[in-house]
Amino acid sequence: MTRLIRIAASVIARPDGYVLVVRKRGTTAFMQPGGKIDGAETALAAVRRELYEELQIEVAEGALDYLGHFSALAANEPGATVDAEIFTLQWGEPVSSAAEIEEIRWVDPAIPGDIELAALTRDHIFPAWMARRNLPPADGG
Numbered sequence: 001m002t003r004l005i006r007i008a009a010s011v012i013a014r015p016d017g018y019v020l021v022v023r024k025r026g027t028t029a030f031m032q033p034g035g036k037i038d039g040a041e042t043a044l045a046a047v048r049r050e051l052y053e054e055l056q057i058e059v060a061e062g063a064l065d066y067l068g069h070f071s072a073l074a075a076n077e078p079g080a081t082v083d084a085e086i087f088t089l090q091w092g093e094p095v096s097s098a099a100e101i102e103e104i105r106w107v108d109p110a111i112p113g114d115i116e117l118a119a120l121t122r123d124h125i126f127p128a129w130m131a132r133r134n135l136p137p138a139d140g141g
């Protein structure tokens, strides 16, 4: 049976539209900052905790919007599937890596270029984010 890993992660978008991806120590694929949801923790609590641990950013609950629930083969655990709750955050401040993050990059999700992206990011999160971003405002104007 496939092992299921429950994670919460975030699309962090800069004012110019570039999105942050991270690469964890000892791994090759870039992905959304975030991580496993602990026991009784909510997905929102998990993503806020991980953003602090990985990037030292303190995010108010209300700053995170919900993007959706997506699933793909896990990038760093062979044979496992990630089941992800994804939030979005508009962020205009500098960001630096901490803890187990070896490298961070800002990429244009429409043309990420020659970078290895985790399947969840490449096939689900970036397409959903671009579709959301291109929607007209709810009030039509």
Ligand SMILES: Nc1nc2c([nH]c(=O)n2[C@H]2C[C@H](O)[C@@H](COP(=O)(O)OP(=O)(O)OP(=O)(O)O)O2)c(=O)[nH]1
Pocket: 005, 007, 008, 009, 024, 031, 032, 033, 034, 035, 036, 037, 073, 074, 075, 076, 077, 082, 118, 119, 120, 121
């Ligand atoms: N954070 C995150 N993990 C992802 C994404 N896509 C994807 O396949 N994964 C995979 C990578 C890992 O196999 C797994 C996350 O596990 P992790 O070990 O990085 O989580 P964690 O920070 O809670 O670390 P740990 O201390 O529990 O090991 O999910 C993504 O966009 N963000």
